[in-house]
Amino acid sequence: MTTLQLQNIVKRYKTNTVLDNLSLDVADGETLVLFGPSGAGKTVLLRLVAGVIDPDEGRVLIGGEDMTDVEAEHRGIGMAFQNFALFPHMSAEDNIASPLTATRSSADAIKASVGKVAKLLKIDHVLSHHPKALSNGQKQRTALARALVGSPPLLLLDDPLRNVDAKLRFEMRLELPRLLAAQGATVVYVTQDYKEAMALGDRIAVMANGSIRQIGTPEEIYNAPADIEIARLFGDPTINLLDVTPKKGPHGIHVELSNVEVPLPGAPEEVVGRDCVIGIRPESISFTTAAGAVPVDVEAETPLNEKTVTLVLTARKREILVSRPAGTPGPAQGAAAIAIDGSTAFLFDKATGALVRKTATAHGRNGEAA
Amino acid sequence: MSDTALLIKNVDKFYGPIDHGVHAVRNISMDIRKGEIIALLGSSGCGKTSTLRMVAGFEAVSRGTISLKGREVHTLPPVRRNVAMAFEGYSLYPPLTVKENIAFALKSSRLSQSVVEEKVAYIARLLEIEDILHRYPSSISGGQQQRASLGRALIRDADLHLLDEPMGQLEPQLRAVLRGRIKHYIKERGLTAILVTHDQTEANALADRIAVMEGGELQQYDTPQKIKERPANLFTGTFVGEPPMNVFEAEISGDDDRMVFALNGDVRLEYRTADFQPDVRKALLQRRRVVVGIRPYSVRRVANGVPARVAVNQWLGDQTHIAADFAGGTMVLVEHDRADLALGETIGIRLDPDSLHVFDAASGAAVSHGRELA
Amino acid sequence: METTSPLERIFRFVALSLVVLFFMFPIVWIFLMSFQTNETILTIPPTIVFSPTLSNYAALITGKLTTSAGTLDIAFMRNLMNSVFLSVTSVALSLVLGVPAAYAFARHKFRGSEDIAFTLLSFRFAPPLLVLLPLTQYFQWLGLSDTYVGLIWVYQLICLPLILWIVRGYFEDISADVEYAYRIAGHSWFATFRKIALPLAGPGIAAAGLLAFIFAWNNFVFALVLASADKQPVTVGALAFVTSSGIQYGQIAAAIVLSVTPTLALALYAQRYLVEGLSLGAVKG
Incomplete structure (x- = not known):
């Protein structure tokens, strides 16, 4: 050694x-x-x-x-x-x-x-x-x-x-x-x-x-x-990156997608009003029928082995990839709605690409294999 | 059938003299419906590229017929088949810019300049090559060349689009979104496409049906879901699926009460006889020696299962791969969350009768999938 | 498509036959001439029906040339030996010098390495006659004219660039990683050169050596000017057959057959390497 x-x-x-x-x-x-x-x-x-x-x-x-x-x-x-x-x-x-x-x-x-x-x-x-x-x-x-x-x-x-x-x-x-x-x-x-x-x-x-x-x-x-480039290198499908400007409202700090508020629990005050890029992993997004979800158009469904990836468009024609475990029910072609888990999203500074806020909670449980 | 776009009938390919040369493609028959995307999937040397080249017309058909929209094309030169192709080696024309390369495909269509411009711009946006439209092929990366080559093939209004390893060199970060866009583009226009690939992820993502090839023979031709759930034989079962299917040799015994699978003479899996239909039971008991397969994401971790020792626990961000010593071999499990397991720890494994694939030990042909006969 | 019409096949056959005939005719004709007397050769019109004689070969081997004007001594066998000695030694020396040099040029890009390599190649650009005059003078000053050493030295002009450039291409073709792997395994650079680079470039070195041998063997003008009768190779020695009483076509033909035989045999034996070596050198150089 x-x-x-x-x-x-x-x-x-x-x-x-x-x-x-x-x-x-x-x-x-x-x-x-x-x-x-x-x-x-x-x-x-x-x-x-x-x-x-x-x-x-x-x-x-x-x-x-x-x-x-x-x-x-x-x-x-x-x-x-x-x-x-x-x-x-x-x-x-x-x-x-x-x-x-x-x-x-x-x-x-x-x-x-x-x-x-x-x-x-x-x-x-x-x-x-x-x-x-x-x-x-x-x-x-x-x-x-x-x-x-x-x-x-x-x-x-x-x-x-x-x-x-x-x-x-x-x-x-x-x-x-x-x-x-x-x-x-x-x-x-x-x-x-x-x-x-x-x-x-x-x-x-x-x-x-x-x-x-x-x-x-x-x-x-x-x-x-640490930055957008690194976020893009890890994860398959690639992380979704959207230009956003976080706002502060009665329900706390949030971003707007298709005119729907997506809350960002735990986001620091400094991001409010700043030009940011939000990074959302495809597995942090799910299809839902619940109220308050983001409406989208389903473009194409591309099944992978153990998961199914769907390409959807927001109202402003922004592309988002959604991933779900294979075998679970998905949306039909056409209109659908997605729920975004804002607590696992990243915010990057748009100008520098550096991470401003990391996820509030880590994915899954901790516990490294010895 | 009226909606059949391409019909391949009893096609053989020999390199060298017929019946004596290398038999690269063995009596393949398949049909492709209009508007369908199909994938020829196999490892190198399986005959998939030979098949594609015969359809395109670069390779003579040794025996059999190929017809496109009802007319026999296998004796026609490539130019008269109305087929568009994206080549694995890109084959972009070096003295032309990316834009000219893509527009070149529309040369014979007599479209007005403005329509051509518009189409090129659209496809360039789709493939994210707008910034390099005025560059020459030699000055752009392999991934960009591949996208340009794809653009040149997709822009045409052909009866059939042939895509040879179309995404092998694409930047990994672009792959997922380009797959979605290309699939949408093809479907929206009702194009018919054959995709040749060795990458099952690509085949799964894009194709309506997959033709699995090996040793020049068509092993199975079905939807991705069917291939995954009902593989025709051990080859397809272990070839398609990532991580690959876990397989164990087993001996089956049973009575009115219990069905017992003895894996590698080591682990005994006991099921209620009622879990299997009578005809499945009969088929299983007829063959005493079988190969049992189970997909890594169908393996369940339960407290009172068969004990196995964790050898590897790899968290990949969105999924966890666990390998455990089991029945004298290795059992691989895939879970979507992070698994809190130390190396050497013992876990309990349960294999649901629903997710068992049973293959004949001698021929490799599937006997049963879950509760149903193959 | 792949199938060819019968017409195309016939045309191809005729075309190929013509090409073969064109290139093979002189060789066949020389071979036939070597078994004829001068009289039969000079018959007009020429005939291919004749009674073969071995007198030409006998004359060459005994060294006694009988002409109408009397008997002449010729040193053909000695010339042949000279050819063998000069070519073999020159190529051997070129290999000893050229192979390590080629390795250095292939593996170590130092300032000016390309220029030096090119300068070495440029020796082959100049017509030999251009360098011959000054060379003759130098050699006379240095006492090298009419010595084997001097000739072998001059032959390096022919052999060394050839070997250097062909073998360099072969060394460049060996993945550097393979050599790195051997170094990292604990072996010195010299061991790596000997155990990895040399064996892997073996076919290339053989091809280059063979080509250099042929070029050296066929050289005429250097030996003509720089060597006297007892050190001359066959190419120059053949001049002896142009006698005062006429040109001895029969003996010339026999001499050619004898002098071509070793290189031809060698070339046929190593044909595959040769073509490979030539094309590689051409592409890589």
Whole structure:
């Protein structure tokens, strides 16, 4: 086990600044997810830690030791790549063994270690195959086995599930936490999939344009996204964002949609009269027949697997996505009405995009799985 | 039928000599009604793209017929089939701007300039490409190119719209709302569309009926709901559904009083015999070895259920995925709220007879769904 | 659609046959000539019916050329040996120098790296005659003219750019991640070069080496000016058949057949690599 510290990292390619004065601390044994759109600098950051790219400024500390000028082969890191990066001219066994052959272990010891990790990842039956003869899932497992085999104290996983199909990705998402926990390693995990980030990360660092925009537990980020962009990145379907100007009335602070008041319990006074963007998660909206609901027009219903998403239009032709568990009754085509749970809505400042008010109550119950 | 738009009849596709080459599409028959959206769903190499290319006319039909609005088209060149297509690789014309690319599809329609302008503007607003109408394909992102390509296909007034992986590259934040808009657009105009995709979310969201393909064969052709509730075989059952269906091998025994499913020889699920219709009971007892499937969101957590050990508890914001060690395998549960469960904790699991899918262990064909025969 | 009409097929066949005939004719004709005496060759009209003779080959191998004016000594076999020695050594040296250089150009973009790589390639742009005069002078000053070392050195002008550019394309094609993975696994950059980059670029290196060999083998003008009779390769040696008493077409043909045979055999053996190497170099370069 070990810690990782990045201090004021700057990396430029020609005139383009890819990492902009970035600092980050990863605790011993923690799984930190680097999450963000492509081009955010996640992969460059990971390579900097691995030592195959040098930073222009700043320091990389692994286990408290300054590793900035240490070559990649002396950093003692395990890494899995998005494109697997298997050695095509070596068998799966030799691929997995490659971190051990550098350590002058005996051939028997190497074989034993490779066999053990291969069994753990269920690829012991294809060890003699060359990468060409492996299925995508087996390639991905071979790449993971290669990263894990030397029990490195620091593991870097660069979007390892990107290039496998949805089913395998789901399987691995369930399997990975157990594997990583058994290793006890400190893990930096890069992904573009918010579900993977929430499922695997003890903490998530949201990156954009070469810097970290927000860092926190999955719960902190989902329930209090620092700005509009981050709110849009988490959640499927995407959060609804509408321009509003909160008002104060006899029933407290509210916003108006289709001329109907939607109360915002617990909203601070400062938002009144300010140009804001309200963020409402599709699952916080439900169809209703009760009085005082917001009238809408149903545009299209798009069933997903475990939920059904409906696109509706408000009186001012603003689009809203509503999500409900699959199998529950929904509206007919045409006119309908929706109820919005204002207590879980976010308010962002329209000019800066920053969060002004977070949800009054967190979604669901607390209680992180140990 | 008069409202049939496209009829595919006993179509085979061989690459190489007929009967000796690679048999990519095996005796497929399906009909598509006017105004219907259907999805060809399958993993790569299942024959869905070959089928689409035969309909479009880029690939010769080895055997069988394809007719569009009652006329046989499978020997016609693509240009004479009156079919619009959005390509997986976008295939935008590089020397034309996005706007010209989209308007190009209307070239042969002899519409006036102002009508063309209006249509392009409308579709651009729908697909959120208004800002890039004057850019060239090489200077826009993959997602934007895909939207432009979609626009070029949707703007036409064709007898059939073919969309090959139309949303694979779309920005995730736009997907949900674009799905809704495109579905509304197609339905409003009564267009007929075939969508080829490997992404079941897309197929579910857009299609009226889904054709599940595997190994060149049509596995099932039905509404998304039917496919989910009544999968024809084990392949469809496990292929469609996210997270995938939990499956366990089981042995069935029973008497007048009880029906017992022994999962992996480990867990015994007991039901009242009255829970099953006599014909279902008979069909089940005829096959002793079966595969039992249950959808992750149909698994119930109850106090007095079969004990299982929680191995994973992942909260994804709007839902929770729980994996528990169960019957020598893993049982995956999906719940809509956050689950307050520690790893290693024991939970009780109940599988309602209503949500059990039973498949023949040898052939994979469905035997029963819940209380009904398959 | 995919089906072709019979007419189209016939037309295609005729067109292809014409092309094949056009390119194969000189080779077939030379081959036939090598089994004829000078008299039969010069018969007008030419005939393809003749009694074959091995006298041309015998003359080449024994080194005794019998002409109407008397017997001449020729050093054809020695020339052939020279060709083999010069080509093999030049290519070997080029590989030793060029492959690491190609790797450096592919993996390390330093200031001016593109310029240097381009300058190396530009050696191939200038007509050889342009550099030949100053080169001859230098070589005489340095005492390199008429030495194997000097020739091999000059041959680097031919081989090195070729190998550098083709092999560089191959190295660039190897995903950098694969090499990173090996580094991170704890191996030095040199081990990575040896165990990962070299084996993966193997086919490209073979193709480049083969091409360089052919170019070196076919070189004429450098050897003509810079080497005397005992160091000359076959390309220059063939001039000996233009004698005072006439041109010995039969022996020339036999000499050509003999000198083409090794490269042809090599090229046929490695045809697949060759085409791949050429097209890759062309696209990537």
